[in-house]
Amino acid sequence: xxxRSLANLSSGKYLLLGNEAIAxxxxxxxxxxxxxxxxxxxSEILEALISVRDLxxxxxxxxxxxxxxxxxxxxxxxxxxxxxxxxKHVGMNVAADPLMSSAYTGVEGALxxxxxxxxxxxxxxNEQDNRWYGVHAYIPVFEPFDAxxxxxxxxxxxxxxxxxxxxxILRTTTRVSHSRGVVELGPIPEVRVKGRFSKExxxxxxxxxxxKNKIKLLEKWEAISGVVNEVPxxxxxxxxxxxxxxxxxxxxxxxxxxxxxxxxxxxxxLKIGTPVPLPKELLIxxxxxxxxxxxxxxxxxxxxxxxxxxLHDSGIDAEVRGKDLIGxxxxxxxxxxxxxxxxxxxxxxxxxxxxxxxxxxxxxRIPIFCPGCPYRPLFFELRxxxxxxxxxxxxxxxxxxxxxxxxxxxxxxxxxxxxxSSIGVGYGLSITTDDNVLAIIGDSTFYHAxxxxxxxxxxxxxxxxVIVLDNEVTAMTGHQPAPSSKDxxxxxxxxxxxxxxxxxxxxxxxxxxxxxxxxRETVKKALNYVKEFKEPAVIxxxxxxxxxxxxxxxxxxxxxxxxxxxxxKCVGCGICYDWFVCPAIMPKDNKKAWIxxxxxxxxxxxxxxxxxxxxxPLKTYDKEGVEKFWR
Amino acid sequence: xxxYHIMIAGVGGQGNLLxxxxxxxxxxxxxxxxxxxxxxxxxxxxxxxxxHVRIGKEVYGPLMLEDEADALLALEPLEGLRRGVQYLKEGxxxxxxxxxxxxxxVNVGVAEYPSIEExxxxxxxxxxxxVYHDFTKIAEEIGSPRLMNVVVLGVxxxxxxxxxxxxxxxxxxxxxxxxxxxxxELNLRxxxxxxxxxxxxxxx
Numbered sequence: 044x045x046x047r048s049l050a051n052l053s054s055g056k057y058l059l060l061g062n063e064a065i066a067x068x069x070x071x072x073x074x075x076x077x078x079x080x081x082x083x084x085x086s087e088i089l090e091a092l093i094s095v096r097d098l099x100x101x102x103x104x105x106x107x108x109x110x111x112x113x114x115x116x117x118x119x120x121x122x123x124x125x126x127x128x129x130x131k132h133v134g135m136n137v138a139a140d141p142l143m144s145s146a147y148t149g150v151e152g153a154l155x156x157x158x159x160x161x162x163x164x165x166x167x168x169n170e171q172d173n174r175w176y177g178v179h180a181y182i183p184v185f186e187p188f189d190a191x192x193x194x195x196x197x198x199x200x201x202x203x204x205x206x207x208x209x210x211x212i213l214r215t216t217t218r219v220s221h222s223r224g225v226v227e228l229g230p231i232p233e234v235r236v237k238g239r240f241s242k243e244x245x246x247x248x249x250x251x252x253x254x255k256n257k258i259k260l261l262e263k264w265e266a267i268s269g270v271v272n273e274v275p276x277x278x279x280x281x282x283x284x285x286x287x288x289x290x291x292x293x294x295x296x297x298x299x300x301x302x303x304x305x306x307x308x309x310x311x312x313l314k315i316g317t318p319v320p321l322p323k324e325l326l327i328x329x330x331x332x333x334x335x336x337x338x339x340x341x342x343x344x345x346x347x348x349x350x351x352x353x354l355h356d357s358g359i360d361a362e363v364r365g366k367d368l369i370g371x372x373x374x375x376x377x378x379x380x381x382x383x384x385x386x387x388x389x390x391x392x393x394x395x396x397x398x399x400x401x402x403x404x405x406x407x408r409i410p411i412f413c414p415g416c417p418y419r420p421l422f423f424e425l426r427x428x429x430x431x432x433x434x435x436x437x438x439x440x441x442x443x444x445x446x447x448x449x450x451x452x453x454x455x456x457x458x459x460x461x462x463x464s465s466i467g468v469g470y471g472l473s474i475t476t477d478d479n480v481l482a483i484i485g486d487s488t489f490y491h492a493x494x495x496x497x498x499x500x501x502x503x504x505x506x507x508x509v510i511v512l513d514n515e516v517t518a519m520t521g522h523q524p525a526p527s528s529k530d531x532x533x534x535x536x537x538x539x540x541x542x543x544x545x546x547x548x549x550x551x552x553x554x555x556x557x558x559x560x561x562x563r564e565t566v567k568k569a570l571n572y573v574k575e576f577k578e579p580a581v582i583x584x585x586x587x588x589x590x591x592x593x594x595x596x597x598x599x600x601x602x603x604x605x606x607x608x609x610x611x612k613c614v615g616c617g618i619c620y621d622w623f624v625c626p627a628i629m630p631k632d633n634k635k636a637w638i639x640x641x642x643x644x645x646x647x648x649x650x651x652x653x654x655x656x657x658x659x660p661l662k663t664y665d666k667e668g669v670e671k672f673w674r
Numbered sequence: 675x676x677x678y679h680i681m682i683a684g685v686g687g688q689g690n691l692l693x694x695x696x697x698x699x700x701x702x703x704x705x706x707x708x709x710x711x712x713x714x715x716x717x718x719x720x721x722x723x724x725x726h727v728r729i730g731k732e733v734y735g736p737l738m739l740e741d742e743a744d745a746l747l748a749l750e751p752l753e754g755l756r757r758g759v760q761y762l763k764e765g766x767x768x769x770x771x772x773x774x775x776x777x778x779x780v781n782v783g784v785a786e787y788p789s790i791e792e793x794x795x796x797x798x799x800x801x802x803x804x805v806y807h808d809f810t811k812i813a814e815e816i817g818s819p820r821l822m823n824v825v826v827l828g829v830x831x832x833x834x835x836x837x838x839x840x841x842x843x844x845x846x847x848x849x850x851x852x853x854x855x856x857x858x859e860l861n862l863r864x865x866x867x868x869x870x871x872x873x874x875x876x877x878x
Contacts, residue, residue, distance in 0.1 A: 044699070044851050058698045058708060165713070189709075189734065222736030223695070223710035225702055295734035302732040377739045395741045403792040405756050406785030408685070408722045408777040452782070620781050626720045629776050630783070639776075641819055642720075 046091040050098050053230035061220045062087035064190040065157060065213065068197025069127050070099065071229045072153070075236040076119035077103040078112040080491065081520035082131030083166035084220040085159035089129055090521070100234050105523045108462075108491040109134035113141045113156070117210075120154040121246065123238030125201055129157035132173045133461065137492065139176070145210045146181045147256040148245050149263070152238060153204035155197065156182075157213045159220045162341050162374035168442070168461065170373070172342035177212050177319035181264050184212045184319035185276065186291030190224035196276055196316065198229070203274075209263055212319075216292050216341050218374065268320040276316020279329045283310045285388060286333040286361070288326075290315040290346045293339040296380035303381060304390055315340075321349045327357050337387040338365035341375050410447055414627045415589030415646035418445050418512055421556040422453040423623050423652065424563050425481070434570070435478045439469030441493075443485035444519045445512050452622050456483065463492025466509055470500050473507045479570055480507040486539060487517035487525035494542070497579070501547050506573035508566065509581045511539050512556070514588040522591060543581045550580035557586055557648045557673075592672050593644050601672070604664040605643035606650060608636045612657035623652045645669070677730035678839055679738045683757035684749030685775050686721045689823035692852060693747065694725035696827065699848035700840040701729045711736035720775065724757050729839060745834060746802075747826050750775050755793045758800065768802045769830045770794070771822060773810035805833060805875055812867060821864035824849065828868020833875075842869070 046063050050070075059067065066088050069077070079089040092103040102119070106112035109130040116126035130138060135158050145154065158176070161167040177184035185200050187193035193215065200211045244252050245259070271277060281301075287310055289297040294314050301307045313329045315321070318340070330336060330350075338347040347365035354361060368383035369375070378394040385392035412419045422445075429436050440446060440456030441464060449456035458468055469482035484493050489511050500507060517523040526537040543551050550572045554561045562584070569580035596603055605627075615634030619625070627642035628649060638649075640661070650658040680697060684690045694710045701708045711726035726738050743761040746768045748754020754770050762768060772790050779785035790806070797804045809829070813822040831838065831845055846862060853861045 056702065058695065058702050058710070060712075189736075218711065218736045221712050223698055223708070223712070224736075225708055292735075295736070298734045299732060376737060377735060395739055403755075403788035403796060404786070405752065405759070406777060406779050406787065408720075408752070408756075409779060410721045411778045413720065621783075624778060624782065626776075626778065626781075629781050642775075 045094070047094045047098065049228060050095045050231070052228050054228055056225050056227050058223050059190050059194070059226040060087055060223050061190045061193050061215060062159070063091045064194040064224070064226045065129075065197045065215070066091035067226065067228065068194040069155065069201065070095070070101070070231045071194070072198040072201025073125045073232050073235070074127055074201065075101055075124040075152070075234055076116060076126040077101065077128070078106045078115040079129040080106055080109045080112050080134060081517050081523040082134045082159075083520055084161060084215075084217045085129045085131045085134070085157060086520045086523065087220070088157060090523070099231065100236065102236050107526060109138040110141060113138035117141055117145055117150065117154060120150040120152040122240045123152045124236060125153040125205070127155045127157065129159070131167065132158055132160040132171050133167060133169065134158075135173050135176055137462070142176065142182070142210075143180050144248055147248060147253060147260055149208045149259075150204065150210055151208060153201040154210040155200050155204055155213055156210055157215065160214060160216045160342070162216050165217055168459070170342060172345065173212070174214055174318050174345050175343070178345070181260055182210050182212050183267055183271065183317060184214050185316055186214045186318055187219060187276070187316070188292050188294040189219065190222065191226050192276065192316075193219060194226050199276070207263060207267060209267065214291065216374065219292050264320070268323065271317045271320055272322040272324045274317055274322065276314070277322040277325055278314050279325065280312045280314065281308050281310055284332075284334045286311045286313060286329055286336045287384065287387075288313045288315060288336060288338045288346060288350060290318045290338075290340040292341050293375055293380070296375050296377055297339050297384070299377060300381045300384045304384065304388075306388070310388070315346060318346050321346065321353065323353050326350060326353055327359065330354060330359050330361055333361050335362040335364065335387070337368065337383065338363065339369060339375070339380060339383065340365070343371065409450055411450065411624065411626055412444070412447055413589055414625055414642050415593065415644035415648070416444070417514055417556045417584070417586035417589065418448065419623065419625065420559050420648045420652075421510075421512065421562055421584050422448045422455050424559040425455050425566065426453050426622070428563050428566060437469065437472050437476065437478045437480050439465045439472060439480055439482045441465035441484040441488050443488050443512075445483060445485055448483070452624060462488050463496060466493050466500060467496035469507055470496060470505055473505055482507060482509045484509065484511055486511060486513040486515060486527035489539060490526045490537075497543070497581075498546055500579045504578045506577050507579050508569045508573055509579060510566075511581065511583045513539055513583050513585040515585070516588050516591060518588045518590070522588065539583050543583070548579060548581050549576070551583070553583045553585055555586055556584040557646070559651055587673055589644055589646060595672050596669065599672070601669060602664065603645045604660050604662060605640040605645055606638055606647055606658050607661050608638055609657045609659060610635060612655050614655055616654060618652055618654065619649050619658070623649055625649055646673070677728065677733065679729070679743045680727040680745045680747065681738065681743040681757050681761045682725040682727065682747045682749070683753040684723055684823075685753055686723050688723075688749040689820065690723045690725055690749060693823050693827055694727050696845065696848040696852050697727050699851060700844040703844050703847065704840045706839055707731060707733045709733050709736050722753055722756065724753070744837070745769070745830060747830055749823055749826060751790060751793050752777070752787060755788070755796055758797060758802070762800055762802055765801050765803070767830075767834055768797050768804045769826050769833070770797070770804060770806040771809040771826055772806050773808050773822070803877060805829060805872065805877065807871070809868070812871065813864060816864050816867060817860055821860060824861045824864040825868040825871075828865040829872045829875075831865070832869040832872025
């Protein structure tokens with residue numbers, strides 16, 4: 044049951060991913076335009092919408108970054124078209140500039156901004172709580188607790204946004220975005236992708252207009268703050284002298300905790316779907332006759348703080364507990380919430396201890412480059428080069444699959460903070476240290492946020508080596524296209540070397556990362572160049588993502604011929620399994636290498652690292668024919 | 675039955691998520707509440723992946739608790755052990771594929787891959803009912819190692835037939851709905867072979 048196959052249905056219950064439910068809700072809410080940059084755990088929203096783009100006639104695209112996607116959706120909404128943009132939590136930092144002002148100008152068609160937060164940092168560098176952006180920007184924040192509510196809520200916020208001509212933030216967390224639940228479908232209205240832009244002063248934020256906008260914004264905020272009391276996602280359930288307030292995902296954990304303790308009806312629950320602004324009247328009504336309150340929410344104490352403030356202002360004297368029992372860090376889970384509820388209500392609870400200890404050590408399975416990954420030979424050779432020639436270096440890293448180059452044995456990512464930072468942070472380090480700076484960045488990340496710092500480095504003639512790992516796709520988030528991808532139906536490839544040359548970089552070389560000799564020679568040449576000419580050098584290492592290649596080979600019915608180790612030639616030196624480190628290559632008991640034919644994708648990159656030429660293909664095959672798929 | 679919890683453990687690329695969706699669809703077809711908690715690691719292939727399948731009247735959250743799984747479908751022995759000790763309840767059912775997928779730590783010699791005997795011994799300590807076999811080999815004999823996940827599903831369906839809240843036919847319908855058309859026949863065969871295997875299996 045693909046998302047696409049449901050496009051023509053207007054009823055029925057299906058098992059949808061939270062993100063698919065959001066996409067479905069958007070369609071049912073009248074979406075005409077969608078734009079996003081991929082980022083876990085948000086990516087499936089646009090993937091779903093793109094899968095029905097042609098079928099339903101909506102507009103949907105992957106944009107170059109979150110700011111541009113936001114601006115595009117904002118522009119669409121100004122023409123009266125209902126628009127959505129989606130991003131991971133840290134993506135909102137990139138889009139924060141237009142986000143803040145969009146509340147001042149307001150919108151015309153709906154503008155729904157989805158932020159998928161990542162508590163516990165399953166795939167992220169921090170676990171910032173993006174509900175604060177709503178407080179910061181005067182934008183209401185809606186927070187669903189499961190897939191079904193996510194669908195109904197998304198549909199609802201399209202209407203809400205239109206009604207107030209105001210942007211709305213829909214905030215999910217990983218477990219909402221990446222869990223499947225039963226969703227009931229509704230009808231999709233006729234799609235409208237064209238509108239009309241009516242020129243109004245509010246859209247031109249020169250100071251004189253901005254001041255007027257601010258006054259209007261505050262009026263609107265007051266109206267919205269009243270209306271949230273009637274939003275169906277905020278409601279009171281049960282009754283009792285103890286009140287539990289559960290925001291977003293916390294609601295599911297709280298409901299199950301009450302079921303577990305069999306006290307479902309004896310405790311009052313205020314379910315919060317709009318943490319920003321909090322439904323004040325509903326809260327006062329619920330809190331008036333209780334003795335104590337527990338606030339359960341994921342990450343920061345946003346609701347708890349607001350609750351305390353509202354109660355203080357209304358003179359309600361109930362004890363408020365929250366983060367003191369739940370804790371701030373990481374995602375919620377059943378044990379955590381049950382423990383907090385038990386303490387709050389004075390119940391007995393001992394969390395299940397995993398009494399079951401294994402009889403043996405369970406070794407960790409650290410993430411590693413896939414078999415055939417073009418990044419592996421490059422990292423292998425970089426490590427070998429700096430080791431053998433004792434080159435003092437700082438590998439300024441970035442966000443993408445290549446972040447895995449941090450792991451041993453490569454250890455070629457010394458600092459990673461955010462998208463595009465490799466060049467910007469490396470720039471600063473190159474001024475303040477005498478080490479050779481190698482900035483390592485992927486193609487999609489380069490276009491996302493790597494251009495301005497490179498402009499800066501060229502402008503200020505900073506000697507540093509930038510290596511762009513160009514696998515022609517945004518691989519880590521699931522192979523979304525990037526400006527570096529081959530021409531698509533409606534997209535045009537922008538070769539990185541053209542852009543870099545256009546910026547005035549004079550050392551630009553495109554290499555094949557599978558050619559480790561070329562990697563070594565080119566990096567050495569670049570290091571000498573930046574020393575001699577005192578300006579940046581850029582190396583573009585281009586080869587397609589192996590997962591895409593293997594998929595294409597299989598689709599085309601081309602046989603994948605694995606490589607094998609010649610037992611008599613292998614001397615068991617371990618270079619291939621200790622330093623090259625492909626998941627397909629393993630040591631045997633006699634230290635000789637063995638290649639698992641099930642895992643080997645026949646890329647052949649390992650053959651050149653073997654000093655005794657013991658690695659060869661299982662049989663002869665059309666190398667040139669296969670090679671075409673890799674380019 | 676208030677709840678039925680299934681933990682599916684394996685490495686990326688083994689078809690873990692597909693299995694959880696097939697089971698989810700089967701439960702949904704019986705009008706049951708279902709939650710599937712999917713986990714995604716950083717690496718796309720070869721990383722540790724596990725899925726939570728929760729079925730029951732009062733299921734709201736996506737993840738099960740420790741020691742709550744009625745069944746564990748272990749597509750890879752080490753991953754089965756990792757999730758099994760955390761999630762499988764005492765006396766729970768474990769279907770264990772014994773085909774190892776080595777890890778880098780093991781390859782480079784900083785960790786040791788436990789022997790299958792040690793892994794099974796650990797499950798015995800859990801008082802688990804355990805069915806173990808090289809199911810990848812069975813899948814290869816059917817036509818592709820990639821069918822292993824559905825072989826395991828067939829074995830599970832056979833052993834747990836009486837305790838499951840849905841039927842074999844519900845599972846087969848779900849397979850038809852989830853698997854690309856040209857793979858349907860092979861997958862149904864894999865399911866049947868797994869089912870037959872379970873009927874001839876004597877639990878030790």
